[in-house]
Amino acid sequence: MIKLVKSLVPKSLKKFIKREILQTSYVNKPTYNASLIKDEFTLDCTIAYNKYGGYCTPFSAQQESVVQEILKGNVYEPETIQYIIDNCGTGDVVQAGAYFGDFLPGIAKHISNKAQVWTFEPSSEYYRCAEITMRINNLNNVNLFQVGLGEEKADVQLQIETEDGKRLGGASRIINSKKGKFVPITIETLDSMIPEDRNISVVQLDLEGFEIPALKGAINSIKRCKPILILEILSHNDILANDWFKENILSLGYEITGKVHNNTIVKIKHN
Template sequence: MSEQVFENEYGRYSVPEQLDTRPAVRRIKAGEVYEPKTIAFMRDAVGTGDIIHAGTFFGDFLPGLSSALAPDARIWAFEPNPASYRHATETIQLNDLTNVSLTNAALSNRSGSIHFRTHDEAGAALGGHSHFVDGSGLGVEEVASVMLDFAVPLDRPVSVLQLDIEGHEIEALWGAYHIINRWKPILVLEEFDRPRWIRKQFPRVKYERRGRLHGNVVYLPEGREL
C-alpha cells in the first residue's frame, strides 16, 4: 500500500491507497473524524492515566487521543498488520506524537505468534478488517503476538482500554488480567456485547455495561461515573 496524506481537525494521517471501501479511510480522506463519539468519549474519560489502543490501523485515532493526555501519560498502541503499522508509524511522525508507543503485534493470551489474514484470496488488502485465523493460506501472514500484562508496564496507570481487534477480544482481555484488576480501566470494545462474560472474568472490578459508541460497547467499573 502506498501513502497519501490527509488531515482533519486533530491532525494529519498517512492513509493507505486502494482501501476506500473502509469507513475510516473514506472519512479521513473527506477531512472528517472517524468515530467522533468514541474519540470524544475517550478524550473526556482518560483523566491523568494511559490509554491502551489496539487495532490502530493507519493511526486514525492517534492524534485525537494524544492531544488529550496528561503530560506524563502515554498511548500504548498495537497494530499487527505490517502495512497498517507502517502507515501508523508515519502518522505518528507527521504529528510528532512523542507520547505514543506503537508495537507491531497482535494482542493475545500468550506471547509468540499467530496467523493473521491481511489480504483476501484474490490478493486485495483488508486493512482494518485484517483478522486472526486458525491456519496458514493465501493472504495469511504470521505476526507477533503479545500479552498486555507484559507489553505495558504494570506500574503504568491505565484509564482506558480500547480494542478493535476483529474477534480476538477474549484472548486479549485474558492477556490483560493483571492490568484490568489493578487499574480497573474503562473498557471500549468493538462489537463485544458480553457483559456476563466480562463480569465473570473480572469479578473484582464489577463492570457494568453503559451503552454504545458507534459499534463499540462501553463497560465502566463499579463506582466510576462520567
C-alpha cells in the same frame, strides 16, 4: 537563487497564503493515485488531514469507510475519540489495533501531560502508516508496537486478503484457515508490554473478534488499574453469554453502561 526568492516573500503574505489554503480545504483533497512502483517493499499511501492532524492512509484500504472519512477531512468515530478524551483523566490510554493511526492524533493531543498512549498494530503495512502518522503530528507520548494482543506470546498468521483477492484492511484477522493471503505476526500480552508503574485509565479494543484473548492477556493490568473498557465487537449479549468475561471482569465490579458508536462501554460501577 531559491533562498533569495524565498526571502523576498513577506511573512504576512506567507500567513495569508497558508490561511487561504486551509480555508479552501485544499489540504483535505489529496490525489487518489497509487504509486507507480508496485512491490512489497514500497509503502503505497496518501496523506490527508482533519481537525486533529495529519494521517498516512494506506492506499490498499482506500475504499474502506475509515480511510474515506479521513480523505474527506472528517473524523472517523468522533464520538468514541471524544469519549476517551473526556474520560481518561490523568491516566494512560491503551488503543488497539492502531491501524494507520486514525485515533492517535485525537487522543494523544488531548490527554494529560504526563499520560501516554499505548497502541499495537501487527500488520507491517499499517504499522508503517501509523508510524508516519505519529511523525506527521510529532506524537512523542505514543508507544507504538508491531505486535498483536492476545492471551499469551505466540507467532501466528494474519489474514490480510481473502481467497478471491479482496484486501481486508482494518478487518485483517487471525483465523484458522489456509485460504487467502496471510502474513506472519507476533502476539504479546498487554501485561507484558506495559510497565506496572503506569496507571491505565482507558482500554479501547478493536481487534476483529480477538477482544477476549486480549483481555485475558491484560487481566493483571485490569485488576490493578480498573480502567474503562471500550470493546468494538462485544455486544451486551456477547458479554452476558461469555463465562470468562462474567467470572473475570464483571466479578471485579464492572458493569455495562452503554455504547459509543459501535463500542460497548464497560466500567466499574459507582455506588
